[in-house]
Amino acid sequence: MNTQEIKDYFGDRVIYTFSGSLDELADLQSKTTNSYNYIIVAGQIYFVAEKSVDDARASVLE
């Protein structure tokens, strides 16, 4: 999947890349009570969340 296909997959939502592990993402989202959906493409985690995410490991996909 290329970037456009990832955007198409998630639709009209803010997509984040995550530089940590899946366990770290789960821990972050649990602590902030923020439901999320993710996809892994070529080892990179992309995710969308119910609420905005403020964490250094999460960057908005441009």
Add this chain to the structure above:
Amino acid sequence: MYAKLLTGGSAVVTYQAIRDIARLITSSSPSTSLLGGFSQASSVIIDSTPAGWTYVGSSHASDQPSIAAVSNTTYPANGIRAIMACSAPCLEGSALKYVCLTMGRQGSGTLLGGINITAAQSVTSVGVATNEGPCYYNLNTTNANLYPYTISTAANTTIHLIANQRHVTLIQEGAGIHAVWEMSMSDPNRFYGRAPVAQYLHATSSNFTVPENMSGPIDFAASTKTGSAICALNAITDVNTATFYGNYEPTILGTRNFPNFFQKGSDYRNNSVTSTGALAYNVQPLFMSAGALGYPAQAISGVVPVYITKPGIGTSGDTIYVNGEAYTWFNAGGGFGLALKTS
């Protein structure tokens, strides 16, 4: 477990209906006394075999850690999407499957927003869901009517709730279904340690349109996605590319991976004939076939006691025989009927 749930002469608050469903599928003794929204007087528990699900939790504080109190009439605030979740083991493996019960339209001011059932990879006790499956909802409580896409709790509605440890199936009489179904295990599921789970949402089965890509719940107010039939596999890895999909649904690689779910019309499963020329109904098993991702065909029928039929072949509650075994037939609208065992 089979509960025939009636709203009666007045609409039922959707959040109460969700609580009722969660209570019933997690109860060791399903009974109409567990109903706080649906009419206790007119609803009926037709098969009280416990469904065997476990209450996980909710994002709504008053539903943590329990929903036992039938008298609870507190609701989520406007504009907040509340999740209520239950889990059950699969036939094989340690991964649990999760069912999320949510409302189509949110908020205490408009609580008649319709029910959604979705699968999820996991849900915490405070309702944090990971990879919840696709559905429509609306945070704008004054916006579009979601009933064509959700199970209605309007007045004079009958909802059939059928569940065992393999599935939760909600049928709105004469309209459609929302369901989470376990599938047969596959080697890729074993290798990746994932529960084999599919969800199918088709609340108006006479309307056949598949939405654009939907990776998860979609705010109806902010989207033009209006397809009526939503089908997805939960938490699945493409064996060939190692791409992990939180939810994999047919518009990503085409409906060829979902060979026998979607309707082409009400004659999609038309009449058949016996060897002696007598009328026979064309009753078909349900299965998935995500061959493009490296998965074999995975049976739903046989794991979940369900078959899909032509619509209108009888009346809900009729007994029909599939390969000599008795099933209960349900009128799931103009697209199809469903035959299910209730225990």
